[in-house]
Amino acid sequence: MAAISPKHPLESAQEHIPMCEKHNMNIDITCEDCDEFICSQCAKTDHKDHDWKTIPTAGRLRRRELKKTLSKVKDIYVIEMNEMIQTAVEQMENNQKRCEFEVSKLQKHFEAIVSKLDKIRKNYEKKLRGNLESKNSEINDGRLNLEKKKEQIMDVVEFIEEKHSTMSDYSLIDNLRDLTNLLSNRDRATINNKLELLVTLMDNESERYHLNSRSRRLVRHVTLTGDVIREYEYQGDGQTRLFTVPWRVKQNGNTDICVVNKTSESTSELMILSSSGCVKVVYRGQSLVKKCLFSDVVCDSRSNIIVSDMENGQIHLLGPDGTFVKYLLTQYEITHPSSVSLINSTLWVGNNEGCVKVFECVLKYEITKRHFF
Known part of the structure; x- marks a missing residue:
């Protein structure tokens, strides 16, 4: 293709005859096949076998068809x-x-x-x-x-x-x-409040310890007629779950909610929530090496917390704020405690083999009597 120099503005009646930059000759031919302007040397070389005409000839032909062409355009x-x-x-x-x-x-x-x-x-x-x-x-x-x-x-x-x-x-x-x-x-x-219940709930569709977006793991506060007072499922951000498997729940005398939360088949933790649902303490035991498998929890009249560790054969005594106080019982006195109950000063401890032991607690939780069933 022959390169041409720029044209004069359309308003001008005079038109400069461009030169072929390749052969330095006047552009005087148009190639109908390539729809390009070329020089005579281009017609002999690059466009040798093409349909080309001189510009005056092509112009006369186009002028004859101009009215028809413009009419077709319009x-x-x-x-x-x-x-x-x-x-x-x-x-x-x-x-x-x-x-x-x-x-x-x-x-x-x-x-x-x-x-x-x-x-x-x-x-x-x-x-x-x-x-x-x-x-x-x-x-x-x-x-x-x-x-x-x-x-x-x-x-x-x-x-x-x-x-x-x-x-x-x-x-x-x-x-x-x-x-x-x-x-x-x-x-x-004394003031007799309306009887209410705290219950742990989990769905039966998702895997036990592998939660998904449809999983439901919560503690529900209800009246005896079934009316829902409050649900505890997420932390304050509304997205972070509180529980993996909420296993046991008790409300303390100071209105805190104590929940045994199972995190796997062999581990669990004690979560202490305020009545508004804020996490106050997460207790996982005293040993960094030995993992705890908490199985049940009770609270006494002074808002102390007693929790059973099934894995290590221990009964933990915590203060109202969730701080560790002492071991009430150890593996030498009980084995695999799965449930606990406290009535006045009498502590009942049961294991998964059907054995129940009863202990009398006096003063600062000194064990004084033992009965076995």
Whole structure:
């Protein structure tokens, strides 16, 4: 192909005759096959067997067909382009309409969801406030009973303080008995909260220790009628799971929730949560070498925590804050403890072979009596 120098602007009536850069000759021929301008030397070499004409000849032929060519451009190609342009405009308008329709539909779905959530929120809030009113009513009744009981006790105390020197022995003994009865019955006037339960739950579809996005592992706080008060499944970020396999659960007297969480077939940990679900302590035992397999947990009246270690044959005593205090029992006294129960000062320990041992705990958890079944 012959390279040509730039043309004059289209506005100019004069046209510069370009030169072939390859042969340095005037461009005076057009190759119809290649649709290029060439020089006579190009026609003899690179375009030897092509259909080429001199520019004047080709120009005369084109002028004869010019009207027909331009008419075809205007009547066919321009019209087709106008139709394509109109089609593009219509497509843009249709796309805009579809987008607006989808946005409107999405907005309606959003409003419907918000409406449902708001209805759920209002119902749940109503239920919570109803429970609050019921609980506070019970608590207030207990408080009034306590105040009444306190007044009765103080009346007897003041009476004895004022009259004991002048009253008969019979009257003194009788009044002291009344005082003793009032004191012994004071627990009956304490606040009696509505009975509630904590239960551990897990799905039966996913693998036990290999959780996926559909796995459910949680502790549920419910009333005796089955109403859900709260669920504990995720940490505060709403994504990190609290439990692998929640095995046993107890609520401490300080409202903390103690959960034995099995992390594998041979290991577990004790998780202590606040009543709001925040992780306070994760206890995995005292040895970095020996892994614990905690199997059960109980709490005493002072909010101390007792947890059984089935793997190492130990009963751990923890303080209310989850710090280790001592071993209550070791493998020399029990083997593979799988369950524990505490009634007043009596500790019941059972193993997976059906053996139950009963221990009496006094003072600072010194074991004084042992019974075997």
